[in-house]
Amino acid sequence: MTISSPRQKRDPEETRKRILNSAKKEFALKGLAGARVDTIADRAKANKRMIYHYFGNKEELFQKVIEEAYLDIRSAEKKLNIVQLEPIEAIETLVRFSWDYYLKNPEFLALVNSENLHRARHLKKAQKIIEVHEGFVLMMKEILNRGVKLGIFRDNIDPVQLVITIASISYYYQTNRHTGSIIFQRDLMSPEAQAERLDFNIDTILRLVCS
Amino acid sequence: MTISSPRQKRDPEETRKRILNSAKKEFALKGLAGARVDTIADRAKANKRMIYHYFGNKEELFQKVIEEAYLDIRSAEKKLNIVQLEPIEAIETLVRFSWDYYLKNPEFLALVNSENLHRARHLKKAQKIIEVHEGFVLMMKEILNRGVKLGIFRDNIDPVQLVITIASISYYYQTNRHTGSIIFQRDLMSPEAQAERLDFNIDTILRLVCS
Amino acid sequence: MTISSPRQKRDPEETRKRILNSAKKEFALKGLAGARVDTIADRAKANKRMIYHYFGNKEELFQKVIEEAYLDIRSAEKKLNIVQLEPIEAIETLVRFSWDYYLKNPEFLALVNSENLHRARHLKKAQKIIEVHEGFVLMMKEILNRGVKLGIFRDNIDPVQLVITIASISYYYQTNRHTGSIIFQRDLMSPEAQAERLDFNIDTILRLVCS
Amino acid sequence: MTISSPRQKRDPEETRKRILNSAKKEFALKGLAGARVDTIADRAKANKRMIYHYFGNKEELFQKVIEEAYLDIRSAEKKLNIVQLEPIEAIETLVRFSWDYYLKNPEFLALVNSENLHRARHLKKAQKIIEVHEGFVLMMKEILNRGVKLGIFRDNIDPVQLVITIASISYYYQTNRHTGSIIFQRDLMSPEAQAERLDFNIDTILRLVCS
DNA sequence: CATGAATGAGAATTCATTCAT
DNA sequence: TATGAATGAATTCTCATTCAT
Numbered sequence: 001m002t003i004s005s006p007r008q009k010r011d012p013e014e015t016r017k018r019i020l021n022s023a024k025k026e027f028a029l030k031g032l033a034g035a036r037v038d039t040i041a042d043r044a045k046a047n048k049r050m051i052y053h054y055f056g057n058k059e060e061l062f063q064k065v066i067e068e069a070y071l072d073i074r075s076a077e078k079k080l081n082i083v084q085l086e087p088i089e090a091i092e093t094l095v096r097f098s099w100d101y102y103l104k105n106p107e108f109l110a111l112v113n114s115e116n117l118h119r120a121r122h123l124k125k126a127q128k129i130i131e132v133h134e135g136f137v138l139m140m141k142e143i144l145n146r147g148v149k150l151g152i153f154r155d156n157i158d159p160v161q162l163v164i165t166i167a168s169i170s171y172y173y174q175t176n177r178h179t180g181s182i183i184f185q186r187d188l189m190s191p192e193a194q195a196e197r198l199d200f201n202i203d204t205i206l207r208l209v210c211s
Numbered sequence: 212m213t214i215s216s217p218r219q220k221r222d223p224e225e226t227r228k229r230i231l232n233s234a235k236k237e238f239a240l241k242g243l244a245g246a247r248v249d250t251i252a253d254r255a256k257a258n259k260r261m262i263y264h265y266f267g268n269k270e271e272l273f274q275k276v277i278e279e280a281y282l283d284i285r286s287a288e289k290k291l292n293i294v295q296l297e298p299i300e301a302i303e304t305l306v307r308f309s310w311d312y313y314l315k316n317p318e319f320l321a322l323v324n325s326e327n328l329h330r331a332r333h334l335k336k337a338q339k340i341i342e343v344h345e346g347f348v349l350m351m352k353e354i355l356n357r358g359v360k361l362g363i364f365r366d367n368i369d370p371v372q373l374v375i376t377i378a379s380i381s382y383y384y385q386t387n388r389h390t391g392s393i394i395f396q397r398d399l400m401s402p403e404a405q406a407e408r409l410d411f412n413i414d415t416i417l418r419l420v421c422s
Numbered sequence: 423m424t425i426s427s428p429r430q431k432r433d434p435e436e437t438r439k440r441i442l443n444s445a446k447k448e449f450a451l452k453g454l455a456g457a458r459v460d461t462i463a464d465r466a467k468a469n470k471r472m473i474y475h476y477f478g479n480k481e482e483l484f485q486k487v488i489e490e491a492y493l494d495i496r497s498a499e500k501k502l503n504i505v506q507l508e509p510i511e512a513i514e515t516l517v518r519f520s521w522d523y524y525l526k527n528p529e530f531l532a533l534v535n536s537e538n539l540h541r542a543r544h545l546k547k548a549q550k551i552i553e554v555h556e557g558f559v560l561m562m563k564e565i566l567n568r569g570v571k572l573g574i575f576r577d578n579i580d581p582v583q584l585v586i587t588i589a590s591i592s593y594y595y596q597t598n599r600h601t602g603s604i605i606f607q608r609d610l611m612s613p614e615a616q617a618e619r620l621d622f623n624i625d626t627i628l629r630l631v632c633s
Numbered sequence: 634m635t636i637s638s639p640r641q642k643r644d645p646e647e648t649r650k651r652i653l654n655s656a657k658k659e660f661a662l663k664g665l666a667g668a669r670v671d672t673i674a675d676r677a678k679a680n681k682r683m684i685y686h687y688f689g690n691k692e693e694l695f696q697k698v699i700e701e702a703y704l705d706i707r708s709a710e711k712k713l714n715i716v717q718l719e720p721i722e723a724i725e726t727l728v729r730f731s732w733d734y735y736l737k738n739p740e741f742l743a744l745v746n747s748e749n750l751h752r753a754r755h756l757k758k759a760q761k762i763i764e765v766h767e768g769f770v771l772m773m774k775e776i777l778n779r780g781v782k783l784g785i786f787r788d789n790i791d792p793v794q795l796v797i798t799i800a801s802i803s804y805y806y807q808t809n810r811h812t813g814s815i816i817f818q819r820d821l822m823s824p825e826a827q828a829e830r831l832d833f834n835i836d837t838i839l840r841l842v843c844s
Numbered sequence: 845c846a847t848g849a850a851t852g853a854g855a856a857t858t859c860a861t862t863c864a865t
Numbered sequence: 866t867a868t869g870a871a872t873g874a875a876t877t878c879t880c881a882t883t884c885a886t
Contacts, residue, residue, distance in 0.1 A: 451750075453747075456664070456666030456750075535808070538746075538808055538810070538811050539667075539743060539746070542812045542814070545811075545816075546815060556818070582817050583833045585817075586817075587833070589805060590802045590804070590806065594804050595801065597749055598749050599749070600748070600749045600756075601749055601756055603753070604762070604763065605763070606766065618791070622791070626841050629841055630836075630837050
């Protein structure tokens with residue numbers, strides 16, 4: 001039996017992933033300026049030098065984190081197979097998904113806020129992101145069309161406005177949960193409050209699309 | 212006769228205000244961690260030392276900025292005299308106000324995001340804010356009641372959920388304008404896009420409240 | 423009586439000068455890449471931060487050092503009032519000056535070498551340097567002209583080539599004194615060796631210019 | 634059948650040479666402190682580990698480069714077979730050689746400058762170098778003697794001073810070509826300027842040695 | 845012999861804050 | 866009240882070198 005070495009196993013892909021995960025947390029928690037490279041390295045149990053080796057510098061690491069975040073949410077949503085659902089069910093599923101995804105991935109909200117603080121200068125460089133989202137809007141358009149044909153949805157709803165609205169009502173509630181809980185003097189994130197809000201959101205969107 | 216001093220005029224209140232304004236811009240632009248005390252002082256044409264004199268330190272300055280921001284939006288909204296309007300008109304006015312205020316005060320959005328990144332720890336200390344917002348929810352409740360009595364509004368709408376929803380659909384659109392413009396491949400802030408969104412928002416809310 | 427404060431006296435001009443002097447030594451000793459900002463600050467008994475405050479960064483500090491070095495040698499040479507001397511005396515004085523200046527300012531040699539390693543990219547930015555040297559070449563031209571008129575100098579000597587040659591024979595000897603002492607197995611910088619070389623140099627140049 | 638390896642061919646001597654060449658370039662370009670081990674390895678298309686395997690460390694590699702450089706210049710000069718030439722032709726050939734060698738091997742100049750910055754501490758360890766140069770001075774002595782006997786050279790010229798002077802006037806011109814071109818506001822390395830300087834140098838040396 | 849991931853020491857630079865005037 | 870020089874603690878980033886495979 002030998003004493004285990006303190007050195008990291010030589011698994012570059014693993015190391016890369018650990019750094020990326022650690023960075024996601026740190027950037028979400030502190031923003032780009034507030035995040036500490038040291039903290040990222042420590043949490044990743046990686047040598048700080050590796051961050052520069054794999055990602056160039058702090059800003060490029062942030063960019064990679066942003067890219068991955070946007071790819072992940074679309075990839076999760078694709079798994080829902082929404083196209084196979086009835087129009088109303090499809091819409092409701094999307095509202096639920098939006099709520100649940102933000103709930104399970106609160107870093108996503110923080111990262112998007114950070115990226116907007118930086119005027120989306122990192123996202124601009126990510127071609128893949130644009131392509132992935134075109135499909136998303138088309139899918140929404142298709143759902144709306146089907147609903148209109150079935151006589152259950154209103155005509156002439158802009159799919160982009162709808163997509164934005166669905167995101168808004170979950171996003172805002174959750175991203176502003178701290179200031180909101182103070183201003184409204186209630187715990188916006190208690191299980192009951194959560195359930196209530198999700199229902200309210202589904203209602204809001206269905207009233208918006210149904211004829 | 213004395214030689215005129217190159218120093219700043221000794222108007223303490225003025226200096227304080229200039230610092231506060233400069234800080235608001237800088238914090239909105241860069242967040243708490245990214246903001247630079249030097250930049251704030253320079254833009255305020257004040258000596259850096261004055262910041263510490265008047266506000267203690269960077270973080271307390273941030274807190275003051277946050278407080279002022281929340282007081283300002285409610286003070287602006289109060290000037291609308293919404294209680295005197297018809298229920299539908301009142302609601303529409305609030306939706307418009309929400310949109311316009313964010314448009315004219317984009318720093319507000321950035322500051323609120325920053326404050327939530329910091330888990331509202333600065334806002335927690337501001338007693339005044341809580342009081343001011345209680346009034347706001349009560350006013351919304353009163354509008355809803357009147358609408359219900361007139362038979363034009365649905366019953367049992369939670370004024371807090373409504374207030375949050377009204378804010379959401381304007382806030383999200385504007386705070387995420389940079390990432391949104393990339394993802395949806397359109398300029399979300401062109402005059403036409405703005406008009407379209409405001410209409411959509413009014414529609415969304417009216418469908419939500421009207422019976 | 424009070425205990426003297428460990429803090430530096432608040433004399434900005436003094437601080438600047440101390441940094442510049444310290445930097446000159448360090449850059450001459452180690453080159454741009456080998457020099458340490460910490461060492462410069464320590465030797466200047468200044469806070470490292472002051473280097474960035476006064477000079478921007480390491481490279482800009484280097485640039486300032488180079489500029490000053492070139493200005494200093496010309497300023498020293500101007501004090502010789504060479505134009506008032508007889509042609510032969512003038513030439514001999516210049517050869518002596520060249521030798522002595524390098525001897526008393528060995529950093530100059532090292533700095534010029536460093537700057538050439540960096541392809542003169544710092545000197546390029548210094549307009550003053552060019553102006554100062556134009557005057558130098560003109561002065562040499564005037565000396566040569568007078569010598570020709572008096573029938574003691576050869577005609578058609580390019581003043582620039584002469585200036586370069588005068589510098590060469592002192593510069594090379596001194597800047598390569600370490601490798602030279604090894605290769606030639608003698609101490610090139612012993613007092614006797616120095617005197618011998620200076621005589622040799624004067625002889626070399628007079629044979630070159632005299633008819 | 635085996636799958637061909639992507640590795641470098643296992644030719645140790647070749648690898649060593651590639652590293653040495655790459656190092657020469659890098660050290661000449663950046664100096665000892667500024668040179669990067671990574672860059673040397675990359676340019677040599679060798680693994681960084683090989684540098685340590687063959688040369689120990691960065692400094693020992695530098696030492697080897699310096700040694701080789703000094704051996705090369707003397708070896709090139711020996712090929713001239715100067716001893717077989719007439720005294721004047723011999724001297725002129727040496728002046729030309731000095732000029733041409735520096736021109737074709739600009740790294741030599743930079744390396745010598747670097748080594749002097751480091752007070753020749755690497756050269757000191759190279760016994761071979763000393764031996765080789767003893768021969769060089771003896772050869773110069775012999776040429777001078779022959780010239781004196783033929784009545785064409787002056788008596789009592791120190792061969793070491795002459796050797797140094799011949800090197801000086803080419804070396805200085807070329808090593809300071811960047812700062813020189815700025816200071817004198819002319820391109821010192823244009824073909825015309827080069828030809829002119831070489832002629833000037835030959836003239837300078839012949840006037841020095843001829844009686 | 846060859847590879848390239850990993851490391852730790854250190855270097856440049858930044859920044860909020862304090863102090864002498 | 867006002868100024869701006871000075872400070873020290875971080876923070877990002879770099880680099881020669883070593884180790885597992």
